[in-house]
Amino acid sequence: MPAGEAVLKLLVMSHAADRTGAPRSALLLAQEWVRLGLDVRILLRRDGVLRPEFEAVAPTDIYRSNPAFGLRDAGAMMRESDAVMALKCLRNPDRPYCRSVAERRHADVLADHYRGWGADAIYANTSHCADMIEQIGLNLPVLTHVREMAPSLLALDPRRRQHLVAGDGPVLAVSERGRVDLVEIGVAAARIAVEPPAAAVPDRAGLDAQRADVERELGLRPGDRLIASAGTVGSRKGADLFIDAVLQVLQPAPRPERIMAVWLGDGAWLEACRARVAEAGLAERILFPGAVADVTPVLRRAELLLCCSREDPYPRVLIEAALSGAPSIAFAGTGGAEEFIAEFDAGWLVPAFDTGAMAAQVRAALAARQGPDEALAGRVAGERSVQKSAARLLGHLNDLAGGTHGATTHS
Incomplete structure (x- = not known):
């Protein structure tokens, strides 16, 4: 030094x-x-x-470590500062400033x-x-x-x-x-x-070595085409829009290969999403396995990432997917996804919340390419590591x- x-x-x-x-x-x-x-x-x-x-x-x-706020605490807050806030804290001790x-x-x-x-x-x-x-x-x-x-x-x-x-x-x-x-x-x-x-730049060769493990855990066949998404399962990240789009991808006449979809993450809508795909008879094709410690092995196996956020300043998962070689499809006008895709030529934008357009772009992308986009991974690693x-x-x-x-x- x-x-x-x-x-x-x-x-x-x-x-x-x-x-x-x-x-x-x-x-x-x-x-x-x-x-x-x-x-x-x-x-x-x-x-x-x-x-x-x-x-x-x-x-x-x-x-x-364990938010708690009792009558003694409320009394102290009332004497020192804010009686209204003290009452709010009694109702919800986990509020900021309580x-x-x-x-x-x-x-x-x-x-x-x-x-x-x-x-x-x-x-x-x-x-x-x-x-x-x-x-x-x-x-x-x-x-x-x-x-x-x-x-x-x-x-x-x-x-x-x-x-x-x-x-x-x-x-x-x-x-x-x-x-x-x-x-x-x-x-x-x-x-x-x-x-x-x-995001961390992954060892793509190491991820490729985990391919069989990923396929076994998700119930994939070697030739299956995989679409992925990740994030908190709820409205903001658009878990419902993901299902809407994937259902439309799976509706046309059967393709030579099987298309699968997976959402990685936990959240308030997880069970409702599982129930919806089960009701459609597609619980083995549209997967909601919950939170995982590391999303990158699945993203490396995937060929596309769907970013269905209703608003998101800059979805980090787009970077992780690109570093793994998977381009993204996202809704225009919803935040930083548009900037990322434009800067790195990292995928495609479709009109906001138009799940039909997203499904059409998925089908077009799968028809045009197969396997990881190593050039994309290199471009993103140069700036977003x-x-x-x-x-x-x-x-x-x-x-x-x-x-x-x-x-x-x-x-």
Whole structure:
């Protein structure tokens, strides 16, 4: 390390520890920053299945391990600040800013710990970290990576939204569409830069070696054509639109090969989606296996990804699919998918929510090509790898922390 350079001490905040896109992005970025030599600590707003993986990267704390808010806590809040908010917290202790007396003490302990460590800056993985940032009270420069579009931003707790709008530090949008939405809610345009999500570049040869395992787990035959999607099974990601489109793909006269479809993920609509395809007699053709630890082996086996989101600032799964060699079909005008497909020639756009047009494009794409698109994987790896994104973000963080920080071996 050059003389005079200090190691950047970075507190990485994640609003959750589940397998959705934002926590997985935070995990991968933290891994890369540690590899680059930064001194990293991690604060998770709540516990989740990814906690052991975060803990394997860097020391990890949980901000709210068991949200609770009783009459004593409500009394304290009424005396100190907001009687109306106290009543809301009694009804829903998991709301932002609803901290019990014990949770306040826990936050004070965490704040003392991070001050003693000497943190230089905070990276917040979404706008949903605002309550943690305020209540920990470290008075550090913050880089917030906003992964929400206008509907989600407008639905934020007003204090979270005000924290985002009223700050003077930099804010990152994940797409140009996200940047426009931030300006519309009042964030100064000069504060906003665009940094899309990133994903790990997979070992495609290693994924090919898992092909037989994937086929066995999903009940595929070697010659089956596979269409995939992934995400939380619900309205926003368009699980119902996925089924609508796939049903139309399967309706024409039988093809020489069998077409299969799979949605990877969990969510409120999972059982309803399973019931719908079972009612159609297609439970063995349209699969909803639930959440999986790693989507990339299935995406490598797939020939197409369907992105059916109603609104999504930049679906990370498009990057993962492209890095695995699968192009995407997405609805136009719904967010960052349009930008990704245009930038990397990574698939096709169809009119918003027109599942008939999506089905027609699926049939055309399957007729025109077969197997992974290795050229697409190479194009996307050049710009959307975690390594490239982490390096760009480190530039922002160094600017925030007031100088160039070097790297040393992290232990």
